Amino acid sequence: MPDLSCDGCADDQRTTMTRRRVLGNAAAAGAAGAFAGLAGDLLSTQLAFAAGRYTGDVLVVLSLRGGFDGLSAIVPAGDPAYYAARPGIAVPKAQLIGGDSRFGLHPALAPLLPFWKAGTFGAVQAAGQTAPNRSHFSAMEQLERAAPGTSMRTGWLDRLLGGLGATSPMQAVSVGSMMPARVMAGPAPALGMKSIDEFALYGDQKDQPMADTLAKLYAGAPTVLSGPARQVTTSLATTKALAAKPYQPAGGAVYPDDTLGRALRDVARLIKGNAGLMSACVDSGDWDMHENFGIAETGKRMHDKLAKLAEALAAFATDLGPAGMKRVTLVTVSEFGRRVRENGSGGLDHGYGNAMLLLGGGVVGGKVHGRWPGLGERHLVDGDLAVTTDYRAVIAEILRKRCGLANTRSVFPDVRTTTSGVVRPR
Template sequence: MNCGCDEQRRVTVSRRRLLAAGAAGAFAGLAGSQLDTQLAFAADPAYSGDVLVLLSLRGGFDGLSAVVPAGDPAYYAARPTIAVPKAQLIGGGTFFGLHPALAPLLPYWTSGKLAAVHAVGQPAPNRSHFAAMEELERAAPGTSLRTGWLNRMAGSLGADDPFDAVAMGTARPARVLDGPAPYLGLTSIDAFTLTGDDAVKPVAATMAALYQGAPPALARTAGQLTGALARAKALRSAGYTPANGAAYPSTELGAALRDVARLIKTGAGLMTATVDSGDWDMHENLGPAQPGRRMHDQLAQLAAALAAFATDLGPDGLNRVTLVTISEFGRRVAQNGSGGLDHGYGNAMFVLGGGVRGGRVYGSWPGLTAAQLRDGDLAVTTDYRAVIGEILRARCRVGDLAPVFPGVTASSLGLVATR
C-alpha cells in the first residue's frame, strides 16, 4: 500500500532490487495512489505515426454526466437531483451537450480537435473493478493471450528501446503494457534515479563497469537500465518549461501529462504513453453541476489537465498526437439513494488530437427507456476496441489489427483523418 509520503513518491531503482532481479533485470517503478505513467519508446526515431496517449479513468467513469444526452427525456427522469440541466450544457449540440466543468476543453471541441464516442464499452458487462480492468487492458476475450493490448501495439510497430520495464512501489505496472515489448513505468522524469547515485558514489557507472563482458542477457539488461537513466539525466539537465503559456494544474494527472508532453517534444520516437487517473467511483454524493461538488470538480481537474497538455503541445505537436480516454465500465442510468451511481455498462470516450474530426458525438445512441437498457444500464453499441482500432489504423500506422485486437474490425466512424 502506498502511504503517500515523499519517499514513496520518488521514482528510484534500488541496487538491491536490481541485483536480486538477476538476468531479468527488473526495473522497479513507483506509482502515486491514483496515478501511474508508463512509456514505450520506438527504437527508430523515424516512427511517423501519432503518439497514442491512453488515459484510463479508473473507478468507472460516468459518461452520461460528462456527455449528457439532453435530448433523451429518460435521462432527466432517471436522475432527478444529479442530472445536468439543459441550460448549463456547453458544446451546442442538438441532442448531446458537455458538462459545464469541461469548459477548458471547449476551444478544442469547437475547433474540431476534441470528439466523443457514446455508448461504447466491452463486449459483455462486468461490474467488478479488477476483473473489468483486466479484460479492458488485455482486450482479447475468448483467447489465450495474456499480454496487454498496448504492449502488443508497441511490439507490432517494432519498439525495442532501452526504456523497458519499471514498476516502483507496485508489484507490476498496468496490464495494458504487460508483454515482451520494452516499456518503462515512472511517476516523474526528474525523480527517476538510482538510489544513492551521485558524484561521490557513482552507482550507475560502477554497475555499467561491473557488467562489461557479461553474458549478453545480463549485459543487455544493465545497458538498458543505464541507458534509461542517462536519458532521464539528460532530460533533467535540460529542464522543462511548458510552451504557449500552458498552465498545468497541481495534480498528479497534470504532472503526468506535463511529462508526457515533455517526452513527445524531445523527438525521441515515443510511440505511446498511458496515464491513469482515479477517483471516478462515485457511489454517493456525486452532486449537481456546481463548483465544490464531486463530479463537477473531478471533471474540472480532468479538463484543466487536458487543456494544458494540448496548449503545451501547440498545433504542430497536437498534429502528432491522439489521446483517448477509457474506463472499465460506465455507471447505472438511474441515481441511487445516496445521490450517486452504481456500477454500470455503457460509457463515453473522449478523443483529442490534431487528426480528430471533432466537435461532435459519434456512435449509435440506444436510448434510455427501460426497454432500451441493458439490465438497467446504458447499452453498448460500439466496442471500445473498434474505436481504438480505427485510430491505430488511421493515425498510428498499424497495418494489421489482428495481433493487437484479435477478431475485432476497426470501426468506420470517420472519427479521425488518415495520416
C-alpha cells in the same frame, strides 16, 4: 516483470541488484525482458532515445479508473429519459456547452471547448466492453487484456508494441507509477516512471555512483546483457539532461498541480524531448461516485473532478501546440460506466455503457460519434446504458489510421475496425 524495488518501502524490503540476480532473471525471462523489469521497477523510470524512428502518433491512454460517468460528461440532453432518471443530479440543458441537438458537454469541460470548436476534441458515446461486468478488478483486467474468449494473457498495448516492432523499453511508459501498467504486460519492453525529475537508480549519489558501477559491471558481459545495460545507463543520462533544464510549458499552458496534471506535463516533456515515445499510459482515479455526486456547480464532487480533468487535458494540448498535437492521439478508457438512474444516496452505482473522450490533431472532433441506443427502459441493459460500440473498435481505428499498424487483429483478435471515422488517416 520482476519486482525489484518500491519507492517508499523500508530498506529491508528493497532487493539488492547484483549481476547474479540479473543473470538469473535474464535466464528466466530473456535479457530484454529482465532489463525491462529492472528499468521499470528498480529505477523510477524514464525514456531514452529509441533505436528506431517511429513515425506514427504517440498514443496516450488515459485510464479513468473507478467507473467514469460518461452520461454526465457527454450529456444526452435530447433524450428525455436522462432527466427523468436523474432528477437530482442531471445537468440542466441551459448549462450545457458545445454539443449538438442530441448531446451537450458538461459545463466543467469548458477548458476543452476551444478544442471542440477546432475539431480536435470529440467523443464516442455508448462505448464499452462486449459484456457487462460490474467488478472493478475484473472489468479493468478484461479492459486491459482486451481479448475476451481467448487464452491471451498479454495486455493489448504490449501486443501493439510488438506489432510496431518496438525493441526498446524507452518506447512505452506508464507515467505516475513505478510499475508499468497491466495493459503493457507481456514480452515487449516497457517502463514505469513516477516522474522525470525523480528518475534515478536507487542508491545512486555522488559518493556512491551506482550508474557507473552498473556500466562497469556489464562492461565485459555478453552483448545480450551489455546492450540492455547500456539502455539503462543511456536512459539515466537522457533523463538527467531533461531534468537539468527547468521546464516551462509552451503557449501559456498551466497544468493543475495534481497527479494527473503532473503526469501529463511529463508526457509532454517526453514528446517534445524526442525520446522515441510510441505510447504512454496515465491514470486518473476516484471516479467511483456512489454518493454525493452533486449538481453541476463548483464545489460539487463530479463537477470538480471533471474540471480538473478538462484543465489537465487543455494544458497538455496547449503545451504541445497544434504542430505537436498533429502526432499525438489521446483516448480515455474506463472499466465501465455508471447506472442511468441515480441512487438513494445522490450518487450512481456501477453500470455498463460509457463515453470515450478523444483529443488530438487527427481526431474528427466537434462531434459525438457512435450509435445512440436511447435511455428508455426497453433500450437499457439491466438498467444500464447499452453498448453499441466496442471500445476496442475505436482504438483499432486509431492504431490503423494514426499509428500505422496494418494488422489490428494482432492486437484485438476478434474485432474488426468498424467505427465510423473517429480519426483521420495520417
